[in-house]
Amino acid sequence: MKNFNTYTANEWIKEASSKPIPKMLFSEFWFENELSILFADTNLGKSILAVQIADSISKGKAIEGFKLEAEKQKVLYFDFELSSKQFEARYADNYKNHYSFDDNFLRSELDYESPHFDNKKILDCISKEVEMHKTKIVILDNLTFILExxxxxxxxxxxxxxxxxxxxDLDLSILVLAHTPKRDFVKPISNNDLQGSKMLMNFVDSCFAIGKSFLEYNVKYIKQIKQRNCEHIYNESNICLCxxxxxxKNNFLQFEFNKYGNEHDHVNNPKADYLEDLELTYRLHQQGKKNTEIAKLLGVSEGAIRKRIRKLET
Known part of the structure; x- marks a missing residue:
């Protein structure tokens, strides 16, 4: 039985050159024929972004601020997170005036009552569903459910x-959603922040993550962690702020691109926060406010304000 295909490097290049160049599915974050992972802490919008990407591909319309090169096509979204009612609520106004998805967007839930379902053979079940619907774009939400x-x-x-x-085997493009364990929010996001990263990160083609801005309220950012089909474009100095x-009008829950930024400006930097409070303490003190008033405004003890003022005056 043959286990390897061995040719010269030139023969491999000739063979590869006959294949189409992979197109962008979501800018440089995810290309065709890639196994990619999107990870983030809980409640940062992984599923929201994943559904938005699926919606974009299913309609053949790029998300504003990002690129889509692939043609309009079917997307099969395996949702192991939300119930159908929870999904409905996200894309409606109090369960009315629902957002209109394209019929190319297929959403799949597990049928727990099926006598054929076996959690240990979930990839086989996924494979059969993919072949049945003849789709090449697959999103799995999320890894924790699939891999106990x-x-x-x-x-x-x-x-x-x-x-x-x-x-x-099926010539697919796969995006897997994953969590990050408790991480140090003082540091930029890295490949060490993916849950189970040592093995998973080594074998995926690309990986990107969502982070939370501690500089601007309600702002999230998207950052490249690993890539093979392009340069490392969306790095620490060029994150996408959304x-x-x-x-x-349409009740579509989405990431709205604002601008590019530097990740170091948006991580939770205690030193920067302390210096900012120190400066504010000085300004309030110069305005003649009492220590007790300043303490109440900044949410610290009056003794802490006394120490800051002594430090500023020495």
């Missing part, structure tokens, strides 16, 4: 190998 013990190296490795094989909004 994501931190266990052997399980993670086995899972990612099977997922890569599924991608190759706000989550709901369309007043």
């Amino acid at each position: 013990d994501v931190e266990k190296g052997s399980l993670a490795l086995d899972f990612i190998k099977k997922l890569k094989q599924l991608k190759t 706000t989550i909004t709901k369309g007043a």
Whole structure:
């Protein structure tokens, strides 16, 4: 039985040159034929962004501020997070005036009552569903459900190998949503912040993450973590700053691109916060406000204000 295909490097290049160039599905974050991971802490909008990407591809219309090169086509979104009613609520106004998705957007929920369902063979179930609907774009929401013990190296490795094989066998583009364990918000997001990262990060083609801005209220940012089909464009010095909004007319919950920024300006920097409070303390003191008033305004003790003023006057 043959296990390897071995040719000269030039033969491989000739073979590869006959294949189409992968097109962008979501700017440089995710290309066709890639196994990609999108991760973030809870409640930062992973599913919102993933549905928005699926909606974009299904309609053949780029998200404003981002790029789409692929043609309009079917997307199969496996939702292991929300119930149908919860999904409805996100894309409606009090369950009325629903957002209109394209019929190319297919959403799949598990049928727990099915006698054929086996959690250990979930990838086989996914494969059958993909083949049935003849789609090439697959989104899995999320990894924690599919892989019960994501931190266990052997399980993670086995899972990612099977997922890569599924991608190759069916010529798929796969986006997997994942969580991050508790992380240090003082530091920029890195590949170490993906839950079960050691095994998973090594084998995926690309990876991007959502972070929370501590500089601007309600602002999230999107950052590239790993890429193979392009340069590292959206790095620490060039993150995409967005706000989550709901369309007043169409009730579509979405990431709205604002501008590019530097991640170091948006991480939670205690030193920067302290210096800002120190400056504010000085200004209020110069205005003649009492220590007790300043303490109340800044939410600290009166003793802390006394120490700051002594430090400023020495």
